Amino acid sequence: MSAEFDRLSAAVREIAEEMKARPDRGSVADYIPELAHVDPGRFGLCAVDAEGRVAAGGDADAPFSIQSISKVFTLTLALGMAGDRLWRRVGREPSGSAFNSIVQLEHERGVPRNPFINAGAIAVTDLILSGHQPREALGEILRFVRFLADDETIRIDEAVAASEQRTGFRNAALANYMRSFGVVTNPIEFTLGVYFHHCAIAMSCRQLAMAGRFLAHGGRHPATGHAVVSPQRARRINALMLTCGHYDGSGEFAFRVGLPGKSGVGGGVLAIVPGRASLAVWSPGLDPSGNSHLGREALEMLSRRMGWSIFG
Amino acid sequence: MSAEFDRLSAAVREIAEEMKARPDRGSVADYIPELAHVDPGRFGLCAVDAEGRVAAGGDADAPFSIQSISKVFTLTLALGMAGDRLWRRVGREPSGSAFNSIVQLEHERGVPRNPFINAGAIAVTDLILSGHQPREALGEILRFVRFLADDETIRIDEAVAASEQRTGFRNAALANYMRSFGVVTNPIEFTLGVYFHHCAIAMSCRQLAMAGRFLAHGGRHPATGHAVVSPQRARRINALMLTCGHYDGSGEFAFRVGLPGKSGVGGGVLAIVPGRASLAVWSPGLDPSGNSHLGREALEMLSRRMGWSIFG
Amino acid sequence: MSAEFDRLSAAVREIAEEMKARPDRGSVADYIPELAHVDPGRFGLCAVDAEGRVAAGGDADAPFSIQSISKVFTLTLALGMAGDRLWRRVGREPSGSAFNSIVQLEHERGVPRNPFINAGAIAVTDLILSGHQPREALGEILRFVRFLADDETIRIDEAVAASEQRTGFRNAALANYMRSFGVVTNPIEFTLGVYFHHCAIAMSCRQLAMAGRFLAHGGRHPATGHAVVSPQRARRINALMLTCGHYDGSGEFAFRVGLPGKSGVGGGVLAIVPGRASLAVWSPGLDPSGNSHLGREALEMLSRRMGWSIFG
Amino acid sequence: MSAEFDRLSAAVREIAEEMKARPDRGSVADYIPELAHVDPGRFGLCAVDAEGRVAAGGDADAPFSIQSISKVFTLTLALGMAGDRLWRRVGREPSGSAFNSIVQLEHERGVPRNPFINAGAIAVTDLILSGHQPREALGEILRFVRFLADDETIRIDEAVAASEQRTGFRNAALANYMRSFGVVTNPIEFTLGVYFHHCAIAMSCRQLAMAGRFLAHGGRHPATGHAVVSPQRARRINALMLTCGHYDGSGEFAFRVGLPGKSGVGGGVLAIVPGRASLAVWSPGLDPSGNSHLGREALEMLSRRMGWSIFG
The missing domain is CATH 3.40.710.10 (DD-peptidase/beta-lactamase superfamily)
Structure with missing residues (x-):
């Protein structure tokens, strides 16, 4: 050994x-x-x-x-909160397309193929957010990551989060699109705010x-x-x-x-x-x-x- | 144990x-x-x-x-014959669509996403066939399966093969489509003949x-x-x-x-x-x-x- | 006669x-x-x-x-402002898909097929808006329609505009998506605000x-x-x-x-x-x-x- | 005048x-x-x-x-034979895609969008053919074109027809695909034979x-x-x-x-x-x-x- x-x-x-x-x-x-x-x-x-x-x-x-590695942690957290109800909002199949593709969403009525493409992770984030303030949801995610890593020094890089918030139009398109099908339910700016911030964990x-x-x-x-x-x-x-x-x-x-x-x-x-x-x-x-x-x-x-x- | x-x-x-x-x-x-x-x-x-x-x-x-389980054996055989050259004709990614879909082929210029969807398995069969008579290629596949199973009694169900040959228009569409891009190179009826027969192994x-x-x-x-x-x-x-x-x-x-x-x-x-x-x-x-x-x-x-x- | x-x-x-x-x-x-x-x-x-x-x-x-009939008037107005430059942002071909489809935008890098599908009309609205306040742009559109109809009583139905603004998530998806490709250039909420209002002309x-x-x-x-x-x-x-x-x-x-x-x-x-x-x-x-x-x-x-x- | x-x-x-x-x-x-x-x-x-x-x-x-201009004449002929029944097999909308695209056929269950894209013209040819020998159907098409032009010297260029027959794999894919949905009903080689020949009218x-x-x-x-x-x-x-x-x-x-x-x-x-x-x-x-x-x-x-x- x-x-x-x-x-x-x-x-x-x-x-x-x-x-x-x-x-x-x-x-x-x-x-x-x-x-x-x-x-x-x-x-x-x-x-x-x-x-x-x-x-x-x-x-x-x-x-x-x-960035997207955070999706492993948010998926774990969301499964703990919602259990198998989560799978009503997101699938479990490979997408066969790019990380930020919106084509599949149109063909499958707003339900993303899996929790690891951008659309799916936004839907998962929306689930974590539900009924909370963005700040609380984000705090919970950060505490969970710190707990998993056993390290209280882990931080969010605010400059990265702000940069994505200013330029993340394709993610905003995905979120709005899912919202039109009821897969995203919170105000878009709340859901995206939490999403951009947990992706910006350093x-x-x-x-x-x-x-x-x-x-x-x-x-x-x-x-x-x-x-x-x-x-x-x-x-x-x-x-x-x-x-x-x-x-x-x-x-x-x-x-x-x-x-x-x-x-x-x-x-x-x-x-x-x-x-x-x-x-x-x-x-x-x-x-x-x-x-x-x-x-x-x-x-x-x-x-x-x-x-x-x-x-x- | x-x-x-x-x-x-x-x-x-x-x-x-x-x-x-x-x-x-x-x-x-x-x-x-x-x-x-x-x-x-x-x-x-x-x-x-x-x-x-x-x-x-x-x-x-x-x-x-x-049926499609035969694709595991033809892939193994084709890798033995062509090695990594095989991957010029077929990809290694999940397709994100149905087993007999043709949409992806148009978007990716006739190269099937993987060897286990129909299009990919037809391309693999075409590779096994190259330079041989259909009868020889089919004989080789059958011998290989018998060898793997250590069982000489394994047979092809001719009625099933004939049934598919009469009705397999979508597979014929896939084969013709790939032929137009040079991914399938043998006469279509040869390639499909071998394909339908190895799928009909019982x-x-x-x-x-x-x-x-x-x-x-x-x-x-x-x-x-x-x-x-x-x-x-x-x-x-x-x-x-x-x-x-x-x-x-x-x-x-x-x-x-x-x-x-x-x-x-x-x-x-x-x-x-x-x-x-x-x-x-x-x-x-x-x-x-x-x-x-x-x-x-x-x-x-x-x-x-x-x-x-x-x-x- | x-x-x-x-x-x-x-x-x-x-x-x-x-x-x-x-x-x-x-x-x-x-x-x-x-x-x-x-x-x-x-x-x-x-x-x-x-x-x-x-x-x-x-x-x-x-x-x-x-609603979308307003797109005839905004196209006419935008052609008067930008001339053939308009065609850099929007095509002239039938779309072959639904009025609110986003699939084509992904395949054609954010350029809508024509000015009469939603995406195209949003791009045209964005062009009319450029460099102006939403209120001004909207005023110009309304004046133009009144001039064409020779009727100063034509009004915008604010209840309809507000209703769309609350629920128009697919249009917001389209606008964000085009913004990510630089086809829409103004703040999304400005462009959509003008768009929803001119569609709400009664x-x-x-x-x-x-x-x-x-x-x-x-x-x-x-x-x-x-x-x-x-x-x-x-x-x-x-x-x-x-x-x-x-x-x-x-x-x-x-x-x-x-x-x-x-x-x-x-x-x-x-x-x-x-x-x-x-x-x-x-x-x-x-x-x-x-x-x-x-x-x-x-x-x-x-x-x-x-x-x-x-x-x- | x-x-x-x-x-x-x-x-x-x-x-x-x-x-x-x-x-x-x-x-x-x-x-x-x-x-x-x-x-x-x-x-x-x-x-x-x-x-x-x-x-x-x-x-x-x-x-x-x-080539495809012949589709105007075959459509006219087929409408004379089948009347509005023809529209069960082919639509009347612009396709929004290339002349030889197969994507739309998968999304719309084998029914081509219109009689002027390749798939649609093959379906129309199949209708003209139904119940006849290819030679007869082709003779009828040629007679019709000669009658319209009032010119008996119009001929089919056999070299062009043969060239397409040898290389027309994408059209063969389209025909097989539609056959799998029952939109094409004659033997593929008959339908394509007539199609390639009427396209080869000079x-x-x-x-x-x-x-x-x-x-x-x-x-x-x-x-x-x-x-x-x-x-x-x-x-x-x-x-x-x-x-x-x-x-x-x-x-x-x-x-x-x-x-x-x-x-x-x-x-x-x-x-x-x-x-x-x-x-x-x-x-x-x-x-x-x-x-x-x-x-x-x-x-x-x-x-x-x-x-x-x-x-x-």
Whole structure:
């Protein structure tokens, strides 16, 4: 076991070094102005094993905008609040289209295909918000993430949130569209306000890997000793991450990495090795599907070196 | 271990009994006239564990039309012949649409999204056919399936093949459409002839579970002692089954059953428990996505009772 | 000539009577709450010939919400302001989809297909608004309509405008979506405010037929003696009304009525007989494409009786 | 009147000369190999007025492949055979998509939007064929075109027909797709055989303008003295040409030329001036929508010079 952790530590360190030097880094997201300033040369990688040992490499302690990775946490929170009622508002199928597509919503009467595309995450946020003030809902989300990561220092990057709020017209289109079908029910500006802010949570790879541990361990969070969700629910969230966690690149991530994962346009990815480890990687350059280019490569290398795959 | 097999045997038997009695059975596929005659009351279930022990229940020895489950075997065969060149003709992403949809082909210039929707499987068949006579290509596919199942009695149901050939206009549309983009290259009637015939292979749950064992055991087929594919390729085929194996119900199958699986409109499903077992189920009634209704329920029960899930 | 007007008068009167009694009246639009209260039994018809003689029948003097018919007037106004620059923001092709569809916008990067679907009319409104306060832009539109109809009593129905503003989420989705592509440039609430208000202009059939006269007479308004637009522009607006004026029922209207026309979900239709007459009809019940059901039938009868068709 | 014909003659001659010299000629269709050989420098123009006087310019007597213009004649023939039953198999709305798109067929259950896109024309051909041998059906179509043009020398270009038959996979996809919904009912190869052959009819501008005269004159063919169709049907065919005759460029043609017209990928266009004239133009280079580039420009010039527009 200790030997395995040594192998893991070496792998994380070596992959981080190799990735730091790679010339092909993808393109930093530019549709959120504030994110466009991020240095594409950054790279961080962190793994936390079942015993809580941490292997870290590169910029593993630098905070970045987790963006859509926050959708894993809001989905978990919303399932705790609404249970299976949540599935009346959002589906469980891969979308077969881009992260911000609105076409499917028209064909399927305003019900987003899954909770990890933008439309679905907005619907989930709307559910968390219902009956509360935006400030309260956002506070609850932030407390939950801090609790999962066991780290009270996690913050929202207000500049990023404000930047999205000024420019997030496609998300506003999605929210209005769903509102016309009754899938979103709160005032649009409230729902979008909470959505933009939870996407703007800043975390380091280390914090993110810590926060994902409950998904690797049957819903129980080893760091805090709490049962966050039931084992079945943890499995199901993992299943959704596998089939829908990388937008229209989900099939490719499953094919290459073989682990449930969720990406964000900030360049981060959270990946789960059931029973073994929680992984987080950060490289700001994206591929055409909007997923971290080197992030996926790093996870592919790491899973291959460690023999980690849920597929055998 | 033996205790686990006893649990498995009991589970398979009891689930088969319960399913036999269920009134809600879905609708038998009627668009292939020959399949419409099948008795919706049939139900079979079979599991083969790592040691080759077989647990069977219900009509586990009755042959049925495997239909799209054959696509797992043709994909494996084609990867052996063409390697990664295959991915120039077919993608690896869930389609987000029905099994026989042609819309995506127009938007993506004739390249099907994955090898498990009809268009993708026709493109894979075309690749197997290239440079051969239809009879030879079909012979090769049949020999491969018999080898995997270690059973020389497996046959093609000519009546089903002829029935599809007479009525398979949507598949002919898909093939012609891909031909116009150069994704299908052989004469349409050759490609479709081979496609309709391999879909018409008849197997029992027992034969199917045997044939799937290589996917549960790192590409190595315990029954025959042969390495069919590399461990990595076995994992990747499993990944594709997970993300794309149930058409537009793939997310739901992953969410509920938590195992890689491939369904056919004959009502069969092949599912893989990596490292543990190969499973086959048959119930002819389908849900609206074209997947076996009770087949999925039975696998959901079995995986829950056995604690089998790739997601933790 | 006078004989022809006598024929016209008789036809208008008789058709209005027949239509008043018809049991099949379509369904009143219910997605704008305020419009849902309108009595489906109302029916008005009015024709103004080249000499300015007016033939009226039924409720020809009752004001109704002109809704999308206003798009003819805003297009005319915007062409006067921006000329052919307008066509950078909006196309000239029939859409092949519903009046409020957003699918096409995604496929064609935010540029609406024509100025008469909702998205296109919002883009045109945005152009009129540019650099002005909403109140000013709206004032200009209202003045223009009053000038065309030669009638200072025409008003905006504030209750209808407010009702749409509260419930027009799909239009807000369209506007936000176009804003994300830079096709809409003003603050969304400004553009939508002007849009909802000009759609809420209330006019009677008589006022509407008067306002449409310039399109029947080479751009020259006989009532006021002014050249509103050039003869070529008048022809082109008529062409757009013919190909795009009835959403996804434009082909049917051309086939049956054979005249350029523009419908609104309030149940009104403005139709043009080039060189001869301007027609307006009102019947609140709609067909599935969102066009006045009896309105089209009445125009079909009238054009047949008078031998009016642009197609021979 | 004679003065008007003199103006027409001069206009036709001068436009033909100007067009012969134009450098921007569009691209000759290359997806039908046989058509790719045509000299892009050819240009012909012909107008026949109500008295039967012919104004011709450029290559007005050179035969070219009329391609989709034949759809006007097959629609007329099929309406004569089946009457309004035809509209059960094909719609009357602009498609909003490319001439060979299959997307709409999936969304609308195999019923093509109108008789002038490829799918619609194949459905019309299938109706003409029903119960006959392909040879007979084709003979009937050819006899009808010769009768309309009053010219027994009109022939089918067998090389073009054979070329399309070898390469027309997208049309085969459309036909198979419609067959799966019962919209096409004959053996695919029969229907496509007739379709490819009637598209391969070769006519000169002069012959084409002669053949179109019945549409300009209330269904009555002045050259032959026969009533081909009723006045109402002639108007309706003109309406369909206006809204659907130029695929996804129909709106543009109506906007610029202001006349009903039907184009073919051979570079020909037939246009109708109701009550006045029948026009034919030929320039092989196409615009991106698949319509003759200079053909449309020439008709735009001619209609402007002559003051011909159905829109006022």
